[in-house]
Amino acid sequence: MLLDVRDLETHFYSEESVTRALGGISFQVKKGETLGVVGESGCGKSVTALTILRLLPKLSARTVGGEIHFHGRNLLELSDREMRKIRGDQIAMIFQEPMTSLNPVYTVGRQIAEAVQIHTKASRSVAMEKAEEMLRLVRIADPELRVNNYPHEMSGGMRQRAVIAMALACSPELLIADEPTTALDVTIQAQILRLIVDLKERTGTAVMFITHDLGVVAETCQRVIVMYAGRIVEQANVIDLFARPAHPYTQGLMRSVPDRRRGRQRRLPEIPGIVPSLREPIVGCSFAPRCPFAIDICREKTPALRDVGSSHAAACWRAEEVMGA
C-alpha cells in the first residue's frame, strides 16, 4: 500500500464559523494504480489533495483528525522539514490553472530545474539538462529552445505540459492531479489526458486523479471514489461503478453526463437541490434532501460506508435498491 488515508478530518476556521470540509474520509492508493476522485465543486476533492501534501493555509485550516500513511510513515506527524523533502520528490502535484501556476518571472526551464535541485545535489547545469529532458518527455517541440521561455511565451496546453514535466522531474511515486484538464480547450484536454496516462504507464507512478468529469474517470482510472459534502459516498472499480452505481448521488452524476449516442435528446437531467452547508452539523445522510430514494432513516442516521459487492462500497441505507433500480 503506497498511501493509506484513515478517518481524515479537515476543518476551516473563520471568525464566525467552522467549516467541516472533510468529515472523516478513508481510502487507499496502491503502487502504480490510478485512483479517480469525483464529485461536485466544494465536495472536498481538492482539500483532500492539499491535506495530504499539507499545503493548506496554516492560519485558517487545520487537520483535526486522522492519519495519512505514506510508505508506513504518518505524514501528519512529520516536521515541516521532513515534509518538504517528500513534496515534489515522492509526492508531486499538478494544479488546475496552468495559466497561473507557473512563476511569471522565471524561465520554465529554471522552474523545472529548481525541483531537481531541491531534491538532488545536481548542479545548475545538470538540472537544466534534466529540465530539457523532461520537456522532451512531455512532448514539447524544440525543448532546447523552450527551456529558456518564460511562461507568458507559451500556450495554456504547453504550460500544463511544463507543469507536468516539473511534477515528474524527480520521479515521484504518487502524482496528484487536481483537475489538470479543466481549464484547457477540449482538444488539448484529450492530449494532456493521454500524456498523463502514457507517462504513468512508462514511469509506474501512482496517480490520484481529481476531477468532476466522469468521462475522464472512465478513460484513465482503475478505481474511483465518489465524494459528497466532505465524505466518501461510494468506492468501486471503475467498471463496477459505471455498471451498477450503488449511491443515488453517483447515479445522478452519471445521468447528468451528456451522451452522444442518445442523440439530441430531452433536457439533460440534473440533481435537484443544492449541496448542504458544511458550517452546520449534518443530521442523517447529507444527500437525503436531494435524494429520490430517501426514507425516514436517511434523515435520522448517517449511513457508514459498507460493502455492497466485492471491493465495492457505498454509504447508503438503500444501496441494494439503488443498484437494482
Place this chain on the structure above:
Amino acid sequence: MATYILRRIFSTIAVMVMVGVFVFLLLRLAPGDPAAIIAGDKGTPEMIAGIREQLGLNEPLPVQFVHWALSILSGDFGTSIFTGLPVLELISQRLEPTVSLSILTMILSVTTGISFGIVAAWRAGGLIDRILTVFATLGFSVPVFVVGFFLIYLFAIISHWLPVQGYQPIDHGFGPWLVHLILPTVALSLGYIAFIARIARASMLEVLSEDYMRTAAAKGASSYAMLFHHALKNAGVPILTVIGLSFASLVGGVVITETVFNIPGVGRLVVDAINNRDYPIIQGVLILVSALYVLINLAVDLSYTLVDPRIRY
C-alpha cells in the same frame, strides 16, 4: 528598447526645458528686488539702477531667459549675488555632506523597509505584523524635525552616545564621519522605511496568495526560497517604484534634516540662499535637483525590465 530609450531621452529634454522656464520665472516674478538687496540698506536709487544694469535685469524677460539658459548649458550657473563666488563651486563645496546623508538614508531605508515588509507579509496578522503596522503609521505621520530633536535629546543630550550635531568630512576619518551621520540618517529614514515597508508588505501579500506560490511549495521549496526567490521578484515592480519616488523626494527631507542637525550641505546652502534672495544659487540647485529627479525616474522605468520579463518597451 532602443527606440524607447531615445523617446524617453527626448521627453526628458522637454521636461528639463519646462523646468528651466518655471525656475526662471518663479524667481523673476516673486516679490523682492535682488538689486536692492545687493545694494544693502545704504543703497541709493542710483546704485540700485547700476546693479540692475550690470545683472541685465532691465532686459525683457525672454531675452533674460535665453541668456540664462545658454550660460547654464555651457556649465555656467552664474555667480552668487551675496558672496560673489561661482554657484557651481558653492554647490560642489557643499555636496559631500548631502550626498553622504542621502546615500546612507537610501541604504538604510531600502534594506530595512523591504525586510520589514517581507516579514510583515510572511506573518500577516501576527504580532510582528501588527507592531510593524503601528511603527509604519508613526513613521509616516511624525515629521523629520520632531524625530530629529527627539533623537538628539535621547542619544546625544541624555546619554551622550552620539554628537548633537555637525558634520565631519570623510577624509578626516570614516569613524567620525559615520558617528555624525547616524542620527540624521535615522531621523530622515523613518518616513521612507515606513513608506517602503507598507508597499513591500502589500505587494508581497498579493504575490503570496498567487497560484505559483503553491506550486513552489508543492515542489518542496523552503520558506526562504519561497519568499526571496519566488515572491520578492514578483513583488518587485511596485517596490522599485516607491524606492525611486523616495529617492527623488529625498531633497525636501534633506533640507530639513541638515537644518536640524546643522550639517553644512546643499540643503542649508539653499535655505540660506532663499533668505538672502540669492537667485543664481536657488536656480542652480533647483535645476540640478530636477535633473536628478528626472534621471532617477528614467532609471526606475528601465529597471522594470530587469525584474519582470513580461515588461518590454
